[in-house]
Amino acid sequence: MEKPIILTGLDAWEVIASRDYNTFSMADVYRSLAGRTGIDFSAAIDLMDRLPVFLSGDVHKATRRSMAQSYAATREKQQSNVEAAITKVIDDLAASSGTVDVLKRISDPIWIAIEEAVMSDFEVRCDPDLVNSIPDLFIPELSIRRRKRINDQISAFIDTMPPDEKENILHALSFLVLGVRPLSYSIALSFSRLAKQNDGIKLSEIDYPSSFEDSALRFVDRIATKDVMVGGCPHAAGTRLRNISFDDSYTREDNEKYLFGAGAHLCLGRPISLYIWGRLSSGLKAIPKRIRPGTVKLSAREPFLMVSACNVILADD
Ligand code: HEM
Numbered sequence: 001m002e003k004p005i006i007l008t009g010l011d012a013w014e015v016i017a018s019r020d021y022n023t024f025s026m027a028d029v030y031r032s033l034a035g036r037t038g039i040d041f042s043a044a045i046d047l048m049d050r051l052p053v054f055l056s057g058d059v060h061k062a063t064r065r066s067m068a069q070s071y072a073a074t075r076e077k078q079q080s081n082v083e084a085a086i087t088k089v090i091d092d093l094a095a096s097s098g099t100v101d102v103l104k105r106i107s108d109p110i111w112i113a114i115e116e117a118v119m120s121d122f123e124v125r126c127d128p129d130l131v132n133s134i135p136d137l138f139i140p141e142l143s144i145r146r147r148k149r150i151n152d153q154i155s156a157f158i159d160t161m162p163p164d165e166k167e168n169i170l171h172a173l174s175f176l177v178l179g180v181r182p183l184s185y186s187i188a189l190s191f192s193r194l195a196k197q198n199d200g201i202k203l204s205e206i207d208y209p210s211s212f213e214d215s216a217l218r219f220v221d222r223i224a225t226k227d228v229m230v231g232g233c234p235h236a237a238g239t240r241l242r243n244i245s246f247d248d249s250y251t252r253e254d255n256e257k258y259l260f261g262a263g264a265h266l267c268l269g270r271p272i273s274l275y276i277w278g279r280l281s282s283g284l285k286a287i288p289k290r291i292r293p294g295t296v297k298l299s300a301r302e303p304f305l306m307v308s309a310c311n312v313i314l315a316d317d
Contacts, residue, residue, distance in 0.1 A: 004221060004242035009250070011231035012219075012243035017263040021222035022056035024240060026138060030147075039148055043155035044137055050174045053220075053265060060264065063171075070171040071268055077117040078272055083279065085113035090283035093203075093314065099294055102191045102310040107184040110276055114179065118172050124160045126173060127153075134177045139301050179269045181304045183276070185216030188310040190277075195293040195312040203314075204288045208281035211256045211274060215246040216305045220261055289314045 007015060015021055027048035030041040048054055052064045089106050100106075112128065119126055130153050136142055137150055161169045190213040197213075198206045224239045235241065245258040260267035267273070294311030 002240065004240040005235060006242050006244065007230060008244045008247065009254075012245060013254075013258055013262065015222050015230060015241055016220055016243050016245060016258065016261060016265075019264055020225060020228070021241070022225050023054055023060070023265065024221045024223055025056075026051065026054040030137075033144070033147070037144065039144065041147070041151050043158055044147070044151040046158065047134070047154055047170065047174065047177070048137070050170050051178060052174070052268075053178060064264075064268070066167070067171045067175055068268055070168055071118075071175055074117045074120060074172075075272075077120055078114050079275060081113035081117045082110060082272065082276055085109045086276070086279045086283060089280070090287070093284070094287045094289075096314055097289070097316055099311050099313055102188045102312060103184065103307065106191065106280075107187045110187065111180060111184050114183075114272065115176055118176055122165060122169050122172070123162070124157075124165075124169060126157060126176075130154070130157060131173070131176045131180055134173075135181050135304065136301075138303060175268065181306070182215070182217045182267075183269065183273055185304065185307045186212045186214065186273075187276070187280075188307045189214035189216060189305065191312055192293060192296050192310050195291045199292055200290055202288050202290050203284045204286060206284070206291075208284070209252065209256075210278075212259060212277055215255070215259055216307070217303060218246045218305060219244045219303060220265070221303075289316060291315075 025048075027045050030045045030048060033039070034041040034045070050063055050067075052060055052067060055063055089109055092105060093100065096105075115126075115128060115131065130150075133150055134154065137147060157173075158166070158170075193213045194206060194208075219242050222241050222243060224235050224237050224241065226237045228235050228237075230241070245261060246255050260270040260273070292313040292315065294313050295309055296307070296311070297309040299306045299308060
């Protein structure tokens, strides 16, 4: 696979919002891998064929519509679960001093609240570890052995699905697979950044931005469907363009505008994510504790900026 061409700023945003490009087909990667190795990746392919970020044209439209319907069906439950989870998170933070593990104490409970709501209509239960590990399948350097292991776990889960529910359950699973890392890690990265920017300031005195301060998903890829000119440069049909959607060199307004993508693939988790950010920041506004930055460990595992540790420190006056 050739290295993608990197586009930034206006060029990137133009491509992201345009309908003249296809997405990269992850299912085709697994079809080709299965062909080359003789290994059965049919469960991974079954799922990748339903992930809207890897679909284009009419198939994308139809899949996105079905997924949006299944999202709408549990929307109220997601909101009430999240509301209850954030109330607990805020109470926990208000009673805490010292090091706070942001992933464990803030991101995880909020994510579990969404996951339980999205899966609440189904009798089958999905192991949360499976949802968390499926996005590893997007990593270009992942070993074949690990790919196969995740494929087999998806396959075992598919086997538990009643046939008449399979389509709906796969939509729900797809929604979760695309949400888990961006949401959990963007919460952690945003917290860590707020702590650095407001070192020693009381949570109640911070001027919270209206959206996430940082993002775990900073680019989206598109494939040119014909020869194109972007920013005065020609790109041949078939070129993979990597569009930097979020970057420290951009203004806060631009980062906020493109945080969730744009155009046909605009994030379906945007409403619940913004609701979470709003609820979290208004809850923090009521806590008179001082915040300091703590240890953060990051690693870039395409396409995500992964957070393996993220601490902030809370102190009483
Ligand atoms: C701060 C949190 C989040 C960020 C920064 C984020 C970012 C993005 C971005 C940039 C895209 C566009 C991808 C593209 O154009 O190829 C996207 C798509 C998507 N996101 Fe999110 N996302 C977040 C949270 C969520 C959550 C919580 C969910 C679901 C639980 C979710 C579900 C989706 C889905 C289903 C799509 C695919 C839309 C399509 O291709 O039609 N996201 N997200």
